[in-house]
Amino acid sequence: MFLAPMLIVLGAVALFPLGQTIWFGFTDASLNNIDAARFVGLRNYIEWLDYGNGQGEWLGLLADDRWWRAVRNTVWFAVVSVSFETLFGLIIALVLNAKFPGRAVVRTLVLVPWAIPTVVSAKMWGWMLHDQFGIINDMLIKLGLIATPIAWTASADTAMAAVMMVDIWKTTPFMALLILAGLQMIPDDIYEAARLDGINPVRVFRKVTLPLVMPALLVGVVFRGLDALRVFDIVYVLTPNTDATRTMSVYARENLFDYDKFAYGSAASTLLFLIVALITIGFIYLTRMDLEGKETD
Incomplete structure (x- = not known):
């Protein structure tokens, strides 16, 4: 009721x-x-x-090569982005979990990229990555890393990397926040006992910290995986009408409204839903995630 x-x-x-x-x-x-x-x-x-x-x-x-390319782009984007976000989020969470002066201020600053609306972030990075006026090319040229400006979002060779970079920058704080919550639930007595026993910090991380924070980490991976597989806004703002970065959501939207193929776009949206559901269920099964808080084998 x-x-x-x-x-x-x-x-x-x-x-x-x-x-x-x-x-x-x-x-x-x-x-x-x-x-x-x-x-x-x-x-x-x-x-x-x-x-x-x-x-x-x-x-x-199912016979459309452009659809299957969108599927490959989406899966590749999700795997790479979520992997780096998890790694960087874990590192940031470990740093923020330590006690040091100004920790509260640092925590607040770390969350700023995540708090900025996605469209605003994408437009901001679009200007920074601009081949003529962008600060990224200007810095790389001054450092001698490149000789001529690179059209990061216009070139098929760099467009996907640029989109991934922006997504990692924006969403890593979300992963860090979830992992930090898991870290703060670990009792200090465990670390105190390990310190008294003289256990190596690396071994403490592998045998104590990582297993205990794994539930929070896996929940973050599932949430981010769902978002990454449905990615639309960053791709649509940074690289519109580009086969190199077209995702399933962008493909469905184009057919729904741009090409007036509403039924075809609905079919693409349905397949997107099924693919996301199957990948999520498979990940939960393979990692033996316990969504009900019970003991698992």
Whole structure:
């Protein structure tokens, strides 16, 4: 009874639109005929177009090379970004967990990138990475690391790296905050006992700190993984209409609104939902995450 209001709101703002999106993926809906959409089965996902005389080709989302490239871009972005964010977040959390003068101020400053709206961060970094006016190229040239300015977000060779760099800069504080919360739950008595026993600090980290902070770390990885697999804003602002960085969300949005292929875009959104769900469930299963707080083998 107490959960009923939350479930009703959740159904209205999440489950109902999700159900509609899945339904539109099986229709011929467009922005002009949504109400008159007809059921077409799996045509948006896969269809064999027969030209006669044994000639034909596969059409649909599952046969679209641009879609599969978007899938690869998204997975690669998620794996690299979340890996670096976890590593840097752990290092920052360990530093912030230590006692030193001005620790509260440092903690506040570390959270600034995460607090800045994503679109604002992307526009700011877009100017910093600009090939003619950006401060990044200016600094690298003065240091002698490059000879000519680099079009970081316009070149296919550097666009994905630039997007990853911005995402890592912005979201590492989120990982650090979650890991820091886990570190502060570890009793000081454990470290005091290890110090009295003369155990090497590296061994203490491997045998004590890392296992005890692992639940918080895995929760952070799951949350960040979900966000990274659904990434849209950073990519759309920094590198619009670029095959090198096009993600599943950007691909779905283009078909939904730019190309007026509403049904096709709905099918892409549905596959995005399924891919994110399968990857998340697989990660939880492989890491044996205990979401109910019970003992696991």
